[in-house]
């Protein structure tokens with residue numbers, strides 16, 4: 001990987017452009033663009049030269065505003081970049097030389113339909129706001145990323161995010177019923193005419209926009225599945241002698257009929273850090289509306305975990321982990337005070353490769369001089385495999401950062417794993433993902449939908465006019 005910082009030369013001065021944009025959407029122009037120069041990508045903290053520099057920004061209040069901004073950008077030959085909560089950890093929501101469309105003013109809950117179990121929201125609505133509105137009616141979206149307080153639903157859909165209850169509710173791709181999108185042409189489409197639970201009338205076009213990082217259009221509204229909040233829950237914690245033993249035990253959970261809500265398997269380093277034990281800790285929670293179903297699941301679970309070598313541990317570990325999970329600012333601060341930075345890497349593997357990939361990357365990270373410590377846990381489990389989530393504490397420099405990501409990409413490649421389970425692509429992974437997808441097809445779709453390159457960086461960055469930093 002090689003990181004360069006190259007800024008796009010713009011035709012006009014920033015002041016001129018902002019003034020002209022203000023003639024088109026007077027109520028929407030954001031004069032101070034400093035807040036759009038970075039997102040949560042670590043590289044922006046390591047070296048300020050990495051930061052973006054949008055030429056103008058606007059926060060539309062309605063779809064018509066978006067249309068006008070898009071048309072303006074097209075006429076000026078300057079790409080736009082959509083911004084949700086700016087919580088991307090890959091640099092996806094930062095523009096260099098483009099116009100930012102900040103979706104924060106389009107954040108309403110449009111309707112909650114408990115009869116058909118759906119919610120319709122504007123794409124700038126925050127995950128936390130949506131969940132609160134649903135909870136008031138006894139429902140949940142079931143999507144709880146660690147960035148719950150930061151992320152918008154539009155950004156979460158666009159990065160194909162997932163949250164800590166993924167075992168029960170799936171990632172966002174399993175929640176989306178229908179999207180409303182403004183295409184780069186200015187046409188507003190719904191990905192289906194009717195709001196129905198399933199249709200084989202064509203490919204599911206919502207999927208084109210889920211994980212596209214805004215490359216194919218701006219999501220304006222989303223219609224999503226909702227679920228009643230389960231009446232009964234059960235927390236269970238088990239300790240195993242080794243991470244490998246714990247991983248094998250958790251894999252066997254697939255044989256139990258009821259899926260857990262949450263399943264996490266901490267390696268020895270993270271178990272020591274979070275729970276003060278030298279064992280490998282497994283956190284589980286189960287939920288059901290039926291107490292009888294729940295209690296028989298729990299007794300099956302207990303038998304299975306014990307026969308796999310697990311010992312029961314304090315169920316309060318689960319609460320502790322969930323609370324500390326949302327205290328990411330506190331944790332980051334404490335490392336930064338020591339002159340260190342924190343990066344997270346989320347790799348998806350088949351069960352056959354989970355342990356080998358973990359060993360491989362853990363060993364590579366330990367040989368990088370500036371890495372002070374690393375830990376890992378399985379953060380999402382499936383019938384077919386799991387996501388291993390590494391946390392790396394390192395002495396910050398772009399040099400060490402590149403080494404860490406090169407090690408991650410190599411371990412992923414050697415073990416036939418994906419370099420991005422849920423953080424998306426952004427600038428960080430734009431070269432690495434090319435090994436994993438048919439880029440020709442993606443680029444052909446991009447050319448067809450956005451021939452002028454009106455929309456900036458996205459899942460098909462090479463066909464944008466914008467010039468992002470190059471990572472090789």
Ligand SMILES: Cc1cc2nc3c(=O)[nH]c(=O)nc-3n(C[C@H](O)[C@H](O)[C@H](O)COP(=O)(O)OP(=O)(O)OC[C@H]3O[C@@H](n4cnc5c(N)ncnc54)[C@H](O)[C@@H]3O)c2cc1C
Pocket residue numbers: 039040081082083084085086087088089092093103123124144145146147150151152153154155156157158159160161162163164213214215217218219220328422423424457458
């Ligand atoms: C502390 C922390 C913890 C995190 N934990 C998780 C986690 O548990 N799970 C997880 O999945 N992710 C996690 N993330 C990553 C991040 O929160 C997600 O990628 C999030 O979904 C991005 O949402 P956002 O609104 O902030 O999008 P932004 O960062 O603003 O944008 C992300 C991408 O989406 C595009 N985009 C935004 N809105 C739209 C729209 N309306 N239409 C089209 N394109 C759009 C942007 O152009 C950009 O390419 C975490 C990040 C942080 C900082």
